[in-house]
Amino acid sequence: MSILIFDSGVGGLSVYQEIAKQLPELSVTYLFDNALFPYGELTDDILIQRVCDLMQRALKKWSVELVVIACNSASTLVLEPLRQMLAVPVVGVVPAIKPAAHQTQKACIGLLATPGTVSRTYTDNLIRDFAPNVQVLRIGSSELVKLAEQKLRQQPVAQLTIDEILSPWRHAEPKPDCVVLGCTHFPLLNQEIEQALGADVMLVDSGAAIAKRVESLLGDRLTKERKLAIYCTEMNQEVSELNPALSAMGFSSLKVF
């Protein structure tokens, strides 16, 4: 019994970590598309085509029970075509607007995501449906995505840069008291984001909810022989620098898809 987790980069590992907490015996194949990273800057057509092609090829190569699109930028666009195309359940990750709208005391939340996700109709609809009486401030940043990758390559991340990216909210009035991490890369920078915004700002992501969803779809069909494999779409020096962090998470060494 195995599942496939997919993202443009290492962000989906934040979702993997939640799934592993909930289902420690589950085998996981993790695939990331570093060749076309970052997804938050691709046009809709290219992104839809690319993710559908990769998933079709991946499911020919691996037999998995379920696919997690651990990427908000892709999920807010490609879930429908994917579900029509694939024979297994597809779990998407989209911004946690609903829980944030429930938790805010100031009726003001922040959505921190990629440029793609913050401008999608899907996101507008989430806000319309689940946060109608809440002010939603948006920041779309690919730089933050790249910093998360950098952190996993075990390189230093400049707090000052993160402070600058988040400066519109640091000085906003009202300041959001709840921030949705609407990109799976961002929980990897939890500490740095918290330092920039202050400990009084609650950070909300979708990871734990996704893990519950995966568990409920798989039921008790778990095996005891856990295998963790990870694949990228292009091998290069930069991506191979991820190996120490990946092996610390229990993955075998990175291979090319």
Ligand code: DGL
């Ligand atoms: N981790 C992804 C997301 O949740 C994509 C980041 C990117 O490649 O731009 O949106």
